[in-house]
Amino acid sequence: xxxxxxxxxxxxxxxxxxxxxxxxxxxxxxxxxxxxxxxxxxxxxxxxxxxxxxxxxxxxxxxxxxxxxxxxxxxxxxxxxxxxxxxxxxxxxxxxxxxxxxxxxxxxxxxxxxxxxxxxxxxxxxxxxxxxxxxxxxxxxxxxxxxxxxxxxxxxxxxxxxxxxxxxxxxxxxxxxxxxxxxxxxxxxxxxxxxxxxxxxxxxxxxxxxxxxxxxxxxxxxxxxxxxxxxxxxxxxxxxxxxxxxxxxxxxxxxxxxx
Amino acid sequence: xxxxxxxxxxxxxxxxxxxxxxxxxxxxxxxxxxxxxxxxxxxxxxxxxxxxxxxxxxxxxxxxxxxxxxxxxxxxxxxxxxxxxxxxxxxxxxxxxxxxxxxxxxxxxxxxxxxxxxxxxxxxxxxxxxxxxxxxxxxxxxxxxxxxxxxxxxxxxxxxxxxxxxxxxxxxxxxxxxxxxxxxxxxxxxxxxxxxxxxxxxxxxxxxxxxxxxxxxxxxxxxxxxxxxxxxxxxxxxxxxxxxxxxxxxxxxx
Numbered sequence: 001x002x003x004x005x006x007x008x009x010x011x012x013x014x015x016x017x018x019x020x021x022x023x024x025x026x027x028x029x030x031x032x033x034x035x036x037x038x039x040x041x042x043x044x045x046x047x048x049x050x051x052x053x054x055x056x057x058x059x060x061x062x063x064x065x066x067x068x069x070x071x072x073x074x075x076x077x078x079x080x081x082x083x084x085x086x087x088x089x090x091x092x093x094x095x096x097x098x099x100x101x102x103x104x105x106x107x108x109x110x111x112x113x114x115x116x117x118x119x120x121x122x123x124x125x126x127x128x129x130x131x132x133x134x135x136x137x138x139x140x141x142x143x144x145x146x147x148x149x150x151x152x153x154x155x156x157x158x159x160x161x162x163x164x165x166x167x168x169x170x171x172x173x174x175x176x177x178x179x180x181x182x183x184x185x186x187x188x189x190x191x192x193x194x195x196x197x198x199x200x201x202x203x204x205x206x207x208x209x210x211x212x213x214x215x216x217x218x219x220x221x222x223x224x225x226x227x228x229x230x231x232x233x234x235x236x237x238x239x240x241x242x243x244x245x246x247x248x249x250x251x252x253x254x255x256x257x258x259x
Numbered sequence: 260x261x262x263x264x265x266x267x268x269x270x271x272x273x274x275x276x277x278x279x280x281x282x283x284x285x286x287x288x289x290x291x292x293x294x295x296x297x298x299x300x301x302x303x304x305x306x307x308x309x310x311x312x313x314x315x316x317x318x319x320x321x322x323x324x325x326x327x328x329x330x331x332x333x334x335x336x337x338x339x340x341x342x343x344x345x346x347x348x349x350x351x352x353x354x355x356x357x358x359x360x361x362x363x364x365x366x367x368x369x370x371x372x373x374x375x376x377x378x379x380x381x382x383x384x385x386x387x388x389x390x391x392x393x394x395x396x397x398x399x400x401x402x403x404x405x406x407x408x409x410x411x412x413x414x415x416x417x418x419x420x421x422x423x424x425x426x427x428x429x430x431x432x433x434x435x436x437x438x439x440x441x442x443x444x445x446x447x448x449x450x451x452x453x454x455x456x457x458x459x460x461x462x463x464x465x466x467x468x469x470x471x472x473x474x475x476x477x478x479x480x481x482x483x484x485x486x487x488x489x490x491x492x493x494x495x496x497x498x499x500x501x502x503x504x505x506x507x508x509x510x511x512x513x
Contacts, residue, residue, distance in 0.1 A: 003289035004264045007485060174511035181473030181508045193497070217436030222497045229494025239485030242448070242478045245511020246504050253436050256429040256500020 008236050011036030014087045015235065016079075018070050018127055019097035021048025023197045024224050025147070026055070028094055031228030032235060033059035037092060040083040042068040042076075044097075062087055070097040070123035076130045089138050092235045093131045095124045095169075096147040102158040102203045113161050120165035121172070128176055132185060141184035143235045146173050148191040150251050154258060158203060166191075170247055177245030186244040188234050193251025195222040217253030226250060263291030264492045271295040271338070271345045273325060273382070274352030276303030278452030279402060282480030283349055283487045284318075285310060290488055293317035295342055298352065299324050325352050325378035326370055335385035344393060347491045348386040350379035350401045350424075355417045355454065363415055371416035376423045383431055387440055396439035398491050401428050403444045405506055425502055432500030441499040443490050448506030451477040473508030 001009065010032060017029040021043030029039050033056040041056065043049035046067040053065035064086055068075045083090055099119045101112055124146055135142035148169045150156070155163035169189060176187040194212050196204075204212075213219055230248050233239050249255050270287050274280035276298035284294050288311040296304045296311075296318055304320035311318035319342050323334050339345060353375045356367040379401055390397040406414060407422035425444055432442040449468045451459050458464045459477060469475050486503050489495055504510055 002263075003286075004488070007488070177508045177511040178473040182475050217433045217499065218497065219436070226497040229489055229492065230498070232494075233485055233489040236485065239489070240505075241485070242474065242482035242505050242507050243486070243503075244474065244508040245506075248498075248503060249501050250495075250498050252497050253432050253499040256432045 007239050008232055009036050010092070010232065010235055013037040013091040013235075014040070014083065014089060015092035015094065016040045016042060016083055016090050016131060017094040017096065018042045018068070018123065019147075020094070021045050021052055022096065022098070024192065024195055024227060025094060025096035026052040027224035028096065028227055028231045029056055030059065031225070031231055032092065032094075033061045033063070035232050035235070036061065037235070038062040038087045040064045040066060040079070040087060040090075042066045042070065042079055044069055070127065071118040073126050073130070076126050080130050080134060084134070089140055090131050090134065091140060091142050093127060093142070093144045094147070094231070095127050095144065097123045098147065100159055100162045100203065105160050108161060116161040117165050117168075120162065121168040124169060124172055128172070128187075132176065132180065132187075135185045136180065136183050139183075141237055142186070143237065143240075144176070144185065144187045145231060145234050146187070146189040148173070148189040148247060150191055150193045150249070150254050152191055152247075173247065174245045181244055186234075186240070188240075188243060188245065189247045190227060190230050190234070191247050191249045191251065191255075192227060193222055193249070193254040195224060195227075197224075215254060215257055216251070217257065220252065222250065222252060264488055265290040265292035265347070268292045268346040268491075269295065269342060269344065270347035270349060270491070271297065271382075271386070272349040272351060273297045273378075275307055276300050278454055279447065279450060279480045279483055280349070280351035281307050282484050283351065286484035286488055287347070287491065288314045288316040288318065291316070292347070293342070295319045295321060295338055295345065297321050297323050326373045328373055328377050328381055331378060331381040332385055335382065339389065344389055344395065345386060346395070347398045347400070348382060349487065349491075350382060350399070352378070353402065353417075353421075355414060357413050359413055360415045368416045371420050375417065375420035376427070379424055380427060383442070387431070387435055387438065390440055391438050397441070399431070399440065399442040400487055400490050401442070401444040403428070403446045403502055405446055405448050405504070405509055407446060407502070408510060428502065429500045436499055441490075441495065443495070443498060443500065444502040445483060445486050445490070446502045446504040446506065447483055448472060448478050448504070448509045450483070451479055471509055472506070473512060476507065478505065478507055
């Protein structure tokens with residue numbers, strides 16, 4: 001193993017990717033697999049979970065697809081037990097479930113607010129309790145990576161509840177970073193800028209795209225695989241040993257222009 | 260990930276004789292890069308160059324005093340005439356002077372601003388002019404500090420220069436994205452180096468550092484190499500204008 005492989009290798013590690021059936025999280029899972037980790041893909045949609053687990057398996061690692069409602073403590077508890085039994089104790093947790101809506105503020109029904117907060121934020125609280133709790137209980141070092149957003153603050157227009165939930169994700173990340181630093185469980189977030197993914201596709205009108213590009217110095221969307229490097233760096237205990245509570249923004253310069 | 264993350268790249272690293280700069284230089288060489296090593300002290304640079312030769316990479320040790328701002332452009336042109344173009348610039352060199360602000364000496368203020376802020380800007384200019392003329396991409400990494408985020412007593416020049424470097428990083432990132440030059444920073448927490456050795460050995464200071472660092476330890480230069488390699492590599496192509504904090508959780512708490 002050369003220097004770089006030794007620093008960034010995840011060989012023998014177990015990673016759980018919640019929301020792993022999605023485009024961005026699926027690519028993250030693939031990156032973790034390429035670095036040698038065995039992968040559990042947890043998703044509400046079993047077809048997407050299976051599809052991404054198959055892609056992961058082609059990297060020569062073990063993969064498990066599980067249908068999980070990320071807002072259900074019971075589902076997550078059962079998933080954790082099964083992953084531990086089949087792949088081994090979880091070392092890396094990627095929290096990436098996410099939904100979005102552009103309902104005008106005055107018209108947002110309570111149910112929509114509840115649903116977005118549940119899927120985007122409560123899910124992470126529960127997953128950190130269950131998977132993070134096991135890392136602490138097993139006295140395992142671990143790396144938790146929460147997927148935040150460029151809209152976590154200051155917020156973009158139109159996506160009110162989503163932005164509130166992502167601000168919560170940043171706060172949760174910092175709280176747990178401090179809480180678990182001494183036990184060696186690191187908690188960080190990745191805040192992607194604009195990547196064409198399912199959450200924003202319906203919101204990206206030509207006008208909105210033009211406005212985003214005016215505020216993205218690289219003048220382009222990100223590509224899903226451009227998130228892999230940050231994920232592997234944060235997942236690797238050797239490569240990011242002193243990094244916790246960080247919000248790593250992968251956004252083509254978007255936030256460098258934000259007041 | 261490819262076997263040699265920085266294969267065929269040439270990096271210029273200031274402050275490369277010891278501490279953080281040395282750790283990054285050795286990491287880059289092990290990742291396949293050839294390295295131009297800059298600092299004021301020839302003996303230290305030679306040792307780093309010898310280690311790099313042991314990894315089978317080329318090292319060019321060059322002594323230079325970065326406070327000589329008007330000589331920087333000539334120095335840069337002279338080195339690159341010998342080494343060929345630079346792909347990665349890492350501004351590590353920095354000075355710190357601790358004194359109450361009421362009596363802070365003017366010369367120490369100017370020195371910190373020169374070495375910590377003006378010299379990195381001049382080097383960024385030299386680097387980017389070459390890159391733009393050659394129509395080649397580039398990566399710049401500036402080493403800033405926690406103290407670009409929070410006020411602390413008795414380090415006015417250091418804090419002002421490092422926070423200046425943080426915004427300079429953002430300005431250049433926005434301006435040079437069109438040339439495919441990524442400009443990012445790493446903000447270390449308290450790191451155990453030759454520069455901070457007196458603080459590490461100062462019991463009250465170390466107690467304070469540990470009380471503010473959730474990981475309950477001083478960082479080491481090695482803690483920064485993963486972030487530096489990542490930012491220097493193609494894996495970070497969509498990241499620009501960011502400061503990545505490597506601080507044991509310091510900024511995650513009050």
